[in-house]
Amino acid sequence: MRLAVSAVSVVAGALCASAVAGQTRPDFSGRWTTQPDPAAAPPARDSAAQGARGARGGGRGGPVGDMGSGWGSTITIAQDAGRLTVEYMYFVRGDMQPPLRFIHALDGSETKNTVMMGRGVQVQTARTAWRGDTLVITTMHTFPHPETGQPAQSEVIRALSLESASSLVVETTRAGVLGGPASTTRTVYRKL
Numbered sequence: 215m216r217l218a219v220s221a222v223s224v225v226a227g228a229l230c231a232s233a234v235a236g237q238t239r240p241d242f243s244g245r246w247t248t249q250p251d252p253a254a255a256p257p258a259r260d261s262a263a264q265g266a267r268g269a270r271g272g273g274r275g276g277p278v279g280d281m282g283s284g285w286g287s288t289i290t291i292a293q294d295a296g297r298l299t300v301e302y303m304y305f306v307r308g309d310m311q312p313p314l315r316f317i318h319a320l321d322g323s324e325t326k327n328t329v330m331m332g333r334g335v336q337v338q339t340a341r342t343a344w345r346g347d348t349l350v351i352t353t354m355h356t357f358p359h360p361e362t363g364q365p366a367q368s369e370v371i372r373a374l375s376l377e378s379a380s381s382l383v384v385e386t387t388r389a390g391v392l393g394g395p396a397s398t399t400r401t402v403y404r405k406l
Contacts, residue, residue, distance in 0.1 A: 244406070351374070
């Protein structure tokens, strides 16, 4: 009897292990956009104020004061077995700049993305890790310390998960920079 129970336990364990190994990771591919929360923005007094508020809110996140995911209000994600690519427009059409593109290796290896912004080239170093069905991207931003000129770093962690096939959640945690407080935002994108 004891041998039969042990054999059943081994077979059940093997079936569970093969089921876990056969699971696929979520696919975040698609074109996604945020839907602004009307309750988060103060009411406009006239249509000119409404247009100005929309311009201030820009395409870079949620309402004024909310940095959102940091990826903009409309993003395009491409994913294959080895990498995840996030692309979004940062500049306006008149700037004649291509969209920003960030490529992340899904095996956890280090990736470097270079962005030309403001006063020169910025290099962002990132690693990914799966936590269940959530993809966590940890990015280190290197910048010159404003007082010393020495290299300083800031960490941004984005956790991507699907609430449904048409709802992407990006929780973004920014470490405190130069003694400032850390912050966390939650941005919900809807599939276009």
